[in-house]
Amino acid sequence: MSRRFTPSVITANALLSGEVVWLCADGQWSPDPRAAALFTDADLAQDRLAWAQGQAQAVVGPYLAGAKSGPDGPEPVHFREAFRRRGPSNYPHGKQEALCRG
Amino acid sequence: MYRHNDFDQAFIRQRNAQFRAQVERRLSGALTEEEFRPLRLMNGLYLQLHAYMLRVAIPYGTLNSAQMRQLAMIAERWDKGYGHFTTRQNIQFNWPKLGDVPDILDALGEVGMHAIQTSGNCVRNVTADHFAGAAADEIADPRPVAELLRQWSTDHPEFQFLPRKFKIAITGSPNDRAVTRAHDIGLRMVESDGEPGFEVIVGGGLGRTPLLGMVVRAFLPRGDLLPYVEAILSTYNSFGRRDNKYKARIKITLHELGLDELRSRIEARFAEIRPEWRGADQSILADIERDFAPPTFRKAPVDAFETAYAADPVFRAWADTNLHPHRAGGHAIVTISTKAHGATPGDATADQMRVMADLAQRFGYDELRISHEQNVILPHVHKADLPAVHAALRSAGLATSNAGLISDIIACPGMDYCALATARSIPVAQEIAERFHALGLEHEIGAMKIKISGCINACGHHHVGHVGILGLDKAGVENYQITLGGDGTETAAIGERAGPGFAYDEIVPAIERLMRAYLSLRDGPGESFLQAYRRLGPAPFKAALYPEEKAHAA
Structure with a gap:
């Protein structure tokens, strides 16, 4: 690949609920972004993405989303992904609902 | 207003049963997402950033109190207690679960509503002036024609796979509140030598290539409407581009062919198909028109309005901004603002929907409208009832005096x-x-x-x-x-x-x-x-x- 690979997580929406989920190292899908596996190797990321695309009974539309390592796990590098892991800004719905409940 | 007949009800029941089976097959693995996606979109179900989203059509923005109450029930039972009114007179639910959507569609069907053709490359919800049937400046109520177009375009076999989506707007007033020049087809009711008809505009649209529509027929006799619209769609279906989705709308066809060439192709097609139309559409239209017969507007003194207007500055401010002249004496059109300062434009909670439904039933001849400006309209309210309507709206957070002002965004x-x-x-x-x-x-x-x-x-x-x-x-x-x-x-x-x-x-x-x-x-x-x-x-x-x-x- 000519372009430098950006470290990424694999994310999608859960089939039944539509909720945002992330792929963990053990192949499970988690609603918690901190549990996501961070891929720093392009070939491995593509390989896992191909695997994720076969998970049609669990998720819809898996894709690679740029991320960086943080103290509590992978963190988004683009604001779109930051909104996906938080929820809308006009109501405390989505992920932030669970965070509020602790 | 129009109520679904046996045909409509049977059609919706059948479509909902089909979709229920499609969801089951998706969940069982019999359908892939690639196979399922177009099927869910045909029923208004999107997958958005955080969740699924169901877009429900509110044909030409008209609904009654029972329908509004059902939307409130759906918001509470299957969503997060609110709905979002859109710029195309639809309502969107932002948090439905896939497994619940068949039940939601059945609940909509109970009150004569559906989500069919709110997505996909087909004729979308036909929109109309939200003051239709009420405005003092109106030539005629455009909704019977809008309903005729809805019936004709719903599940029309020739037009389910157009090059791209197709939006029709219609106004019966010279003051265009339906943004007709920004639609694939805009219809403006006009008269020529006392004969009613339409000015037909094609090729408007916003998006990445914003263009205003052009007049393709300055006067179309009323009885020619469906065959002419069919001729436009048929021409577009044949000549609209399918190689590039960003160049697939009829506005691009218009600009690539030029108005004269597009017009001559439409007119040729019209001449070809017009003889096949033998008047069934006009007899259906006559039935629909009876459904849209105006209510019997009550006659009563307006003293209560005058008194409140003189005495209460809050009521006066609201009356000055949120009322519009009505065609019937003693009545007014009420714009209920969903734009309280700091609120989300177009959002209404289930409680607010029920308040609006109650007001429509009690004071508004059981009619509500959704405007493309994302407000709710009570099209017919006697002025004597306005102080009571205002008080009820105020206690529900719906009496913001800002219709048409900077916060009405x-x-x-x-x-x-x-x-x-x-x-x-x-x-x-x-x-x-x-x-x-x-x-x-x-x-x-x-x-x-x-x-x-x-x-x-x-x-x-x-x-x-x-x-x-x-x-x-x-x-x-x-x-x-x-x-x-x-x-x-x-x-x-x-x-x-x-x-x-x-x-x-x-x-x-x-x-x-x-x-x-x-x-x-x-x-x-x-x-x-x-x-x-x-x-x-x-x-x-x-x-x-x-x-x-x-x-x-x-």
């Missing part, structure tokens, strides 16, 4: 919900409304349409806002472009881009500079922003938006 869901968005819209709308409310400038500024889209697809109609705001992703940061001088009415115009975009925290101050410039430039309070812009041109407004460049130039 259209905003698409933007990146708070939409998977296509490039930036947020809702918080920008909220902050503009709060800022001008705090400044106390809203009423002084007067007529002002700010429209905000969170991406180039322009669901927020930013091109036809007096001030348009377009949210973009500029190198990984939200950035907002301003357009000036747009107009969605009979004097339609596409706004002109003012200059470089503004960062998220710069956009509200920029709008404030713009409004202060207008207040100092205008030729008295009688000159609206749009009038001042047309008189003065963009230069002084750009100077207010970009003061540093002005300093450099000096």
Whole structure:
């Protein structure tokens, strides 16, 4: 690949609920972004993405989303992904609902 | 208003049963997502940023109290207790679960509603003037024709796979409240030598290539409407581009072929198919018209209105901004603002929906409308009932006196919900409304349409806002472009881009500079922003938006 690979997580929406989920190292899908596996190797990321695309009974539309390592796990590098892991800004719905409940 | 007949009910039941089976097959693994996606979209079900979203059609924006109550029930039972009214007179539920959607569709079917053709490359919900059947300035109620178009286009086998989506808007008034020139087909009711008919406009649309529609037929006799619309769609279906989705709308066909060539192809097709139409459509239309017969407007003194207007300044402010002249004596059209300062434009809670349903039933001849400006309308209210209506709205947080003012903003869901968005819209709308409310400038500024889209697809109609705001992703940061001088009415115009975009925290101050410039430039309070812009041109407004460049130039 000519372009430098950006470290990424694999994310999608859960089939039944539509909720945002992330792929963990053990192949499970988690609603918690901190549990996501961070891929720093392009070939491995593509390989896992191909695997994720076969998970049609669990998720819809898996894709690679740029991320960086943080103290509590992978963190988004683009604001779109930051909104996906938080929820809308006009109501405390989505992920932030669970965070509020602790 | 029109009520679903046995045919409609059977059709919806069948479609809902089909969709229920499709969901089951998706969940069992018998259908892949690629196979299922077009099927769910045909039933209005999208997958958005955080969840699924169900878009329910409100045909030509008309609904009754039972339908509004059912929407409230759905919001509470299967969503998060609210719904979002859209710029195409639809309602969207932002948090349904896939497994619940078949039950939601059945619940809609119980009250004669559905989500069919709210997505996909087909004829979408036909929109109409939200004051239809009530406005004093109207030639005729456009909704019977809109309903005829709905029946004809729903599941029309020839037009389920058009090159791209297709939007039709219709107005019965010379004052265009339906943005007809920004639709694939815009229909304006007109008369020629006393004969009723339509001016037919084609090829309007916003999105990445904003274009105003052009008149393809200055006068079309009323009885020719369906065959002519069929001729347009048939021509578009044959010659519209399918190689590039960004060039697939009829506006591109119009500009690539030219108006004369497109017209001659439409007219040729019309001549070919017109003889096949032998009047069944007109007899159906006559039945539909009976369903839309106006209610028997009651006659009563309006003293209660006059007394409240004189005594209560809050009621007076609301009456001055949120009422519109009605065709029937003693009545008014009420705009219920969903735009309380700081609220999400177009959102209503289930409780608010029930309040509006109750008011429609008790005081409004059981009719409600959804406007493309994302407000709710009580089209027929006797003036004597207005103080009671206002009091009930006030206790439900629905009596904001801002219809047509700067806080009456259209905003698409933007990146708070939409998977296509490039930036947020809702918080920008909220902050503009709060800022001008705090400044106390809203009423002084007067007529002002700010429209905000969170991406180039322009669901927020930013091109036809007096001030348009377009949210973009500029190198990984939200950035907002301003357009000036747009107009969605009979004097339609596409706004002109003012200059470089503004960062998220710069956009509200920029709008404030713009409004202060207008207040100092205008030729008295009688000159609206749009009038001042047309008189003065963009230069002084750009100077207010970009003061540093002005300093450099000096």
